Amino acid sequence: MNIIHERNKIERHIESLKASEEFNGSVLVAAHGDIILAKGYGLASVELGAANQRETVYRIGSVSKPITAAAILTLVQQGRLRITDSVTTYLPVYPQWSKITIEHLLTHRSGIPNLVMLADFPQFSLQPHTLDELMAPFSALPLNFEPGTQFEYTNSGYILLGKVIEAISGMNYAEYVQQHVFLSAGMEHTRLDDSRTIVPNCASGYEYDSSGRMIRASYIDMSNVHAAGGFLSTIDDLYRLDRALRHHRLFDHHLLQSMNAQHFQPYGYGWFHTSFPVLFHHGGINGFTSTFIRHLEQDFTVIALSNRVTPNTAALGLRLMEMLIEG
Template identity: 40%
Template sequence: MPINFSRMNRFVALVVLCLLFIQLASAQILAAPQLKQQIVVKAEEYMNAAVKVNRFSGSILVARDGKPLISKGYGMANLELDVPNKPQTVFRLGSLTKQFTAMAIMILQERGKLHTNDLICNYLSDCPAAWQSITIRSLLTHTSGIPNYTSLPNFLQTMQLPSTHANLVERFKNMPLEFTPGEKFKYTNSGYYLLGMIIEQVSGKSYPDFLQENIFAPLGMTHTGYDSHNRLIKNRAGGYELQDNSIINASYIDMSIPFAAGALYSTTEDLLLWDQALYTEKLVSRQILAEIFTPFKDGYGYGWGITKRFDRQMIGHDGSINGFFNSIIRFPSDHVTAIVLSNNQNAPSGEIASSLAAIVFGAPYKMPQERKSEPLPN
């Protein structure tokens, strides 16, 4: 019987290719733990420097494909009681709250209860004439022109006092707009405060209850909620700030003041659940998610900033409130996330998150360094 050398050559070639594939796959399996270990070592080195130089205190979590590469606490959650920070430590989020407020609005849109093109005066009573052309989208994208109430001259004197919605809105309601709505971007907490009021008006529920029922509970975010001085919240961190190079307790703020612009608390672990949900349709459709992450003016979407870093799309936001400074950045194409929550108001959390992401991608980053004092000129 004649031998078919052509068929035999194809068979041999196929066997060789299979062996090469097995070797390559084995090498990748071996390399993955080594690569993870390199990332952990570099991240630890960086964070130790951040603790020493920047006096960082808080928790970090860096994940790829939803799995933590490093998740660790640094410094103290409570300095008076010597309680260390850990991955389960609860931090006030500040403006990271805005991404949840934006999601709540979009959940209501998907249910047909409102639309981002709607005028806000359809939902707010006693609406001033200057606001008549402002849409919900303008509030979401910081393009309303409404002055920022946390920048008002008397804010530091009034932030400690509980306030009703009506009383707080009265502080900026009759002020002239800073520009024609939709004309430009200017960050304003006032817009997100009003979005919280719209959520309550449309849903018939309080802002905390709506988020709990429609975001936190469905995602299993059991350590996330609306902060309150009166509530007993397990593992809650105290907030601190630097004054004359000494750490002091942060100034008190009543949590009725930040409301939907910055009153939530969470942990790094819960925020990873949130991050992972944004790759799915657990909360809203992909069409709605695309709208949330579409940049408007100055690269701002709905509660998120959208830009490029390390030649990749980066979606993120910082959050600052008395005693805390936080950052979350996401790289959707790589499924990489860096979360930094700090209970030191002066911590460079955004820079830390970016550097940790750079370590994952093998990109350049700068180690925290002590500033050298220079001699005064003669």
């Protein structure tokens, strides 16, 4: 691979999208362990005219799910959890979930209704909630289907995984992930967002109204997404996660194979894999969109984080991965 040629080709593509206001954010592209490009485009704050940088911090939405899945697998590595265990092994106060396994939660095959799709969630999400309060609305509902029989993407399952992590470890979720994932991976700028703490270099989020006019993002208290979508991160920190996974710094080769394997379509342990060996996850949360794409065999990685709600972030990531594969 001619890195200079690839960098020029990639930069031209991103710059064309920036010029037409189709992308605004930060992008990292790497091949075989070498970073080809890592930089910001557009504005982190429209009001202040502050530019996005390589170091800019973004809400990553559901790109948080691979982090939660990795945290679960560290518990497997420690011998404190088995993927085939029932949720009630660790949370006996929820007997209605006795047929749901940890694997069902990881792969969105639990049947638990998706909290964010409930009719009152927009109003509910404006106020802070404890983890137990967050689980209350969906723990009272019947399952949508028999566990293990269907795929239905749901934030509720990953919120529940956060609760399992707390029950087993005796730590709160954020502390456990910090100690057992972020420290091992060298992720110094990733944290669970609480909507209140001032975070240096953090971008402001934007959306578009029905007329296409850019507006400030609608409010959400970040306690309402928790382990399903609550992290702030940077392109470099997510790349550090990629390297930590590839080099078995979080758990051993056997567990990494389990995480990456095509257990079910279209979702494994924290990753979509509809075009295996390419794993990916997209994210979207008020004001922000993200994508994290990894080619397992070629060791290609593409990360794009944006402080605007737009499908262009995912489309950009997929196109950049195609460009790497095409060479």
